[in-house]
Amino acid sequence: MRKIFLLLFGISAFLINAQQKVNNALKKELDEIMNVDQGYRMLFDSEITPEKKGKLLKDLNIDEEEFKKKGWQLVAEHDSLNMQKIEKIISQYGYPGKTLVGEPTNQAAWYVIQHSTKIGKFLPVIKEAGKKKEIPFTWVAMMEDRYLMNENKEQIYGTQGKGEMTKDKDGKQIFINFVWPVQDPKNVNKRRREAGFDSTVEENAQRMFGKDFKYEPYTLQQVLEIRNKNK
Numbered sequence: 001m002r003k004i005f006l007l008l009f010g011i012s013a014f015l016i017n018a019q020q021k022v023n024n025a026l027k028k029e030l031d032e033i034m035n036v037d038q039g040y041r042m043l044f045d046s047e048i049t050p051e052k053k054g055k056l057l058k059d060l061n062i063d064e065e066e067f068k069k070k071g072w073q074l075v076a077e078h079d080s081l082n083m084q085k086i087e088k089i090i091s092q093y094g095y096p097g098k099t100l101v102g103e104p105t106n107q108a109a110w111y112v113i114q115h116s117t118k119i120g121k122f123l124p125v126i127k128e129a130g131k132k133k134e135i136p137f138t139w140v141a142m143m144e145d146r147y148l149m150n151e152n153k154e155q156i157y158g159t160q161g162k163g164e165m166t167k168d169k170d171g172k173q174i175f176i177n178f179v180w181p182v183q184d185p186k187n188v189n190k191r192r193r194e195a196g197f198d199s200t201v202e203e204n205a206q207r208m209f210g211k212d213f214k215y216e217p218y219t220l221q222q223v224l225e226i227r228n229k230n231k
Contacts, residue, residue: 026089027101030108033082036060037111040075043067082112095125097134110139119147141195145180154183154220157192158201161208167229176226177209178218185217 039060043053057064067074086109089096098106113122123143130140145155149162160180168174179201182188189200199207205215 021099022102023093023096023100026093026096027105029085030089030096030101030105033085033112034105034108036078037082037108037115040078044072044075079112079115083116083118086112087118090122090125095129095134097129097132099134106135107139110135110143114143114146119143119150123147136196138196141197149180152220154181156183157195157197158182158185158188158204159197161205162223164223164226165230166226173230177213178223179205179208179215181218181220181223 039056042048043056043062048056054064057067062074070077089109093100096106096109100106101108110126113119113126126135126140126143129135130137141157142159145157145159148155149160158179161177162180163175163177165173165175182201185201192199192201192204197204202215206213
């Protein structure tokens with residue numbers, strides 16, 4: 001009986017210690033950062049109703065007239081503020097993963113970095129967090145793809161899409177969406193499965209651009225031609 005009691009006591013102590021690892025103050029700060037990051041972007045969702053938009057503006061303490069005047073500039077301003085906070089947090093704690101702040105709060109820093117111009121600086125931190133399973137590897141893959149796209153290089157997993165103004169054969173300006181060029185496109189779905197994605201590149205393209213979108217593998221040369229047509 002004594003052995004059973006000691007065993008149960010040991011398990012309870014372990015669970016308490018595991019729970020104590022979660023930094024609740026940091027978790028609260030990151031949850032607030034996440035709400036701002038995602039909330040501001042939801043305001044530009046074409047499917048949001050006027051009622052939900054009004055409530056969201058109120059929850060985020062945004063003046064409606066200021067929102068109409070500044071639009072996406074408000075998002076950029078808060079992205080910059082959030083990035084400053086995340087840089088400070090990472091310098092103090094390293095990546096705030098699930099061990100430190102739990103799930104889904106471990107997404108917060110990832111989203112802020114993904115929406116920043118500092119992916120190159122923090123990609124090694126993200127890769128290390130993925131290696132330690134503090135975040136899913138799919139997040140590492142998406143950030144690496146975003147970094148490669150920003151560097152005008154082929155992505156690996158086909159997670160990133162782009163929209164560009166160009167001209168059709170008659171010289172008329174048109175806007176087109178496409179999946180950013182992928183390395184070895186014939187094997188991209190195999191790489192996606194190995195990375196942990198549950199969708200194909202074709203299905204992911206429809207998620208980004210709509211159910212009627214048809215995936216076509218572009219090359220970097222084709223992307224450059226699209227851009228040059230609009231000059």
